[in-house]
Amino acid sequence: DAGVIQSPRHEVTEMGQEVTLRCKPISGHNSLFWYRQTMMRGLELLIYFNNNVPIDDSGMPEDRFSAKMPNASFSTLKIQPSEPRDSAVYFCASSLALLLRQGDTGELFFGEGSRLTVL
């Protein structure tokens, strides 16, 4: 398996533009997580899905942020309109399930991240 695949790897855009980040989780994984990483705030959990259903979006900073998972192999994180303070690395991660079962490795598999710069 190629692992979690994210695109684009880098995006530079101007304030006010719409940004769409994409993620393909590992096949067979039922849960998907979006994290944002900045120097100031570290790794923040934005939203997560289980079986394509959003479970908790309390980490989404503002209404400008939205996420979807139309099927088991694809998710998007959208920012509209973007602002300079949205500049960060956005990671998508997937896991076997939402609840850790006995014998599970417990590993959250991260993608390579999408580095967003909003000018």
Added chain:
Amino acid sequence: GENVEQHPSTLSVQEGDSAVIKCTYSDSASNYFPWYKQELGKRPQLIIDIRSNVGEKKDQRIAVTLNKTAKHFSLHITETQPEDSAVYFCAASKGDSSYKLIFGSGTRLLVRP
């Protein structure tokens, strides 16, 4: 809300010395505590984890300890090598038995040759 505090933020050690990173968490229901290593420009990757029914776990040069009463857990790296240089993140499950993780702020470890 749930919170994980991590110290120190930076740590510089001589090759061969030990490194210790400490974390505290606030959610009493947390029972899964992984540690992730992130090399520069790369993704975070799991290096070791511990569950609340275990007090200590070892994997070669890496060990983790957990004190559930005090809500503390620590990462110990012995005989450090330059390739151990990276940012290390502790995390605690949000609630019990969950992959939903709250991460600490990270520790930048530098191992000087």
